[in-house]
Amino acid sequence: MIRVLIADDHPVVRAGYQRLLEQAGDIRVVADANDGQEAYLAWVEHQPDVMVTDLSMPSGGMELIRRVCQRKADARLLVFSMHDGAMLVRRALEAGARGYIPKSSPPECLVDGVRALHAGRRYLAPELPAELLQRDPLDETERLATLSAREFEVFRRLALGESAAQCAQALNLSAKTVSNHQTAIKEKLGVATSAALVHLAIRHRVIESGPV
Known part of the structure; x- marks a missing residue:
C-alpha cells in the first residue's frame, strides 16, 4: 500500500x-x-x-x-x-x-x-x-534562474501583491530580511519598479495575473 x-x-x-x-x-x-x-x-x-x-x-x-x-x-x-x-x-x-x-x-x-x-x-x-x-537561453529566463529558492518565493509573493510585511510573516522572516531579498531580486532581474517585477512574473507565468 x-x-x-x-x-x-x-x-x-x-x-x-x-x-x-x-x-x-x-x-x-x-x-x-x-x-x-x-x-x-x-x-x-x-x-x-x-x-x-x-x-x-x-x-x-x-x-x-x-x-x-x-x-x-x-x-x-x-x-x-x-x-x-x-x-x-x-x-x-x-x-x-x-x-x-x-x-x-x-x-x-x-x-x-x-x-x-x-x-x-x-x-x-x-x-x-x-x-x-531544458535550459531556456533567453536572458530574462537566465536571470530568473539566478534567484535562490528563498528569493524566488519572495519574488512570487511580491508579484502576487503581498506587502513586504505580509511576505515576512508568511515565510517567518524579518521585515529587514525581506527588504534585502527584494533589493537583490530587483538587481538580479534588472527591474527597477514593482510593476516591472509583476509584468516579468506574468510573462513567465510565475503568476497567472497581476495583484488584485
Whole structure:
C-alpha cells in the first residue's frame, strides 16, 4: 500500500484528492495538511511514501519542498498545482520535487504520478512539454534562474501583491530580511519598479495575473 500525504489549503480539494487516490485500491492517504508548516510537521511525523502538494498555500509550497528535501534528499514530492508555467515547473523540480501535474490534467494523472514516484521514477504530466527540463537561453529566463529558492518565493509573493510585511510573516522572516531579498531580486532581474517585477512574473507565468 502506497502511503500518501496531501498538502493543499482547500479542505474540499483535499477530500477530493483522497477519494480519487484511495479509489485506486493501492493508495492510502495517511494525513493531510492545509499549509506548508503543517505539511512539514505531518511529513516528519508520518514519513509518507509520497507527498502531493500544491504550491500556492500559506507558508509556501516551494519552501515546503526545500525544507523536506534538506531533511531527506530522496523524498518523493509530487506537485499538483493550478500553475503550469515553464519557470514555475522548473523551479519546483530544481527545489527537489520529483513530479509535476497541473490541476487541469485528467484525474488519472494524479494516480499515475503517485505510483511513478513510489516506484522511484520522476513524473511530468503528458501535456507538459519535454523542453521544461531544458535550459531556456533567453536572458530574462537566465536571470530568473539566478534567484535562490528563498528569493524566488519572495519574488512570487511580491508579484502576487503581498506587502513586504505580509511576505515576512508568511515565510517567518524579518521585515529587514525581506527588504534585502527584494533589493537583490530587483538587481538580479534588472527591474527597477514593482510593476516591472509583476509584468516579468506574468510573462513567465510565475503568476497567472497581476495583484488584485
